């Protein structure tokens with residue numbers, strides 16, 4: 001499972017400690033957007049890029065979501081692509097070099113990670129005694145992630161089913177209840193409980209379809225929380241389910257890989273996404289790469305964006 005590579009990677013990104021934006025990760029993009037706009041930048045949202053024609057000058061065609069027939073075009077000296085490398089080469093670039101396109105297509109995306117269910121709940125899970133937490137009625141452990149799985153055998157069975165392309169009979173769960181820390185996430189007296197289910201394949205081998213089994217699989221995750229925290233039975237107000245298929249459909253994370261490409265040693269560091277693309281530059285002048293498809297991979301920590309910006313600044317200063 002390449003645990004050694006991941007351990008090294010985690011040690012690298014958590015040098016300054018794990019952090020969580022108030023309001024959730026979306027608060028970070030909102031802050032970045034405000035900064036860009038205050039510097040005179042313009043952001044176009046709810047628009048799908050349909051084609052990027054080779055430059056310079058590059059031509060980016062896009063379609064605004066609310067006006068399906070209306071196409072627009074932007075011309076630019078430089079383009080930074082932050083979407084999945086397969087989306088860029090298979091769908092957006094008009095004339096990518098043939099050999100490079102084939103090599104990009106061979107990079108491995110894998111078969112998903114898991115599914116997530118975001119619950120609104122009446123109270124926090126009571127996992128037992130522990131030091132008092134930051135807000136009234138909370139425990140310190142509520143500010144951390146809980147890996148809920150009773151034993152290594154259980155965890156391995158969750159992964160074994162995934163390896164066979166099956167939804168896990170006994171899923172393991174990473175549970176999060178950050179309203180214990182951040183009052184902006186839920187109304188006074190209520191809480192959120194996010195369950196990141198481990199492990200759920202994107203492509204199922206048993207003939208089932210994700211849209212048919214979403215509720216059943218989501219129930220399994222909440223049931224496991226209740227086994228550890230019986231006070232949660234009957235305390236769910238509502239839930240928002242994101243199956244692997246939803247993660248692809250709504251977020252553009254192909255095959256539900258939240259890291260874009262598999263984080264295996266042959267696709268990390270100077271091999272990500274490919275050795276010839278690992279410096280954030282492409283052979284096409286003015287086209288740059290960033291985001292989870294590039295080093296150091298996925299996660300909300302902006303490292304690849306920082307690196308790409310420096311590459312461009314160095315070239316053009």
Ligand SMILES: Cc1cc2nc3c(=O)[nH]c(=O)nc-3n(C[C@H](O)[C@H](O)[C@H](O)COP(=O)(O)OP(=O)(O)OC[C@H]3O[C@@H](n4cnc5c(N)ncnc54)[C@H](O)[C@@H]3O)c2cc1C
Pocket residue numbers: 047048049050082083084087092116242247250251252253258259260290291292293297298299300301
């Ligand atoms: C449920 C879940 C939980 C996670 N938990 C954590 C966590 O706790 N900590 C952490 O660090 N990371 C976490 N991650 C991973 C992290 O969110 C991703 O690795 C990260 O968001 C990748 O960012 P990105 O900007 O590189 O790529 P993306 O988020 O994939 O952004 C690319 C964007 O390009 C857009 N796009 C694609 N095609 C087009 C097009 N044609 N036109 C216009 N736009 C297009 C997509 O819609 C998308 O918005 C989680 C991910 C998920 C799904």
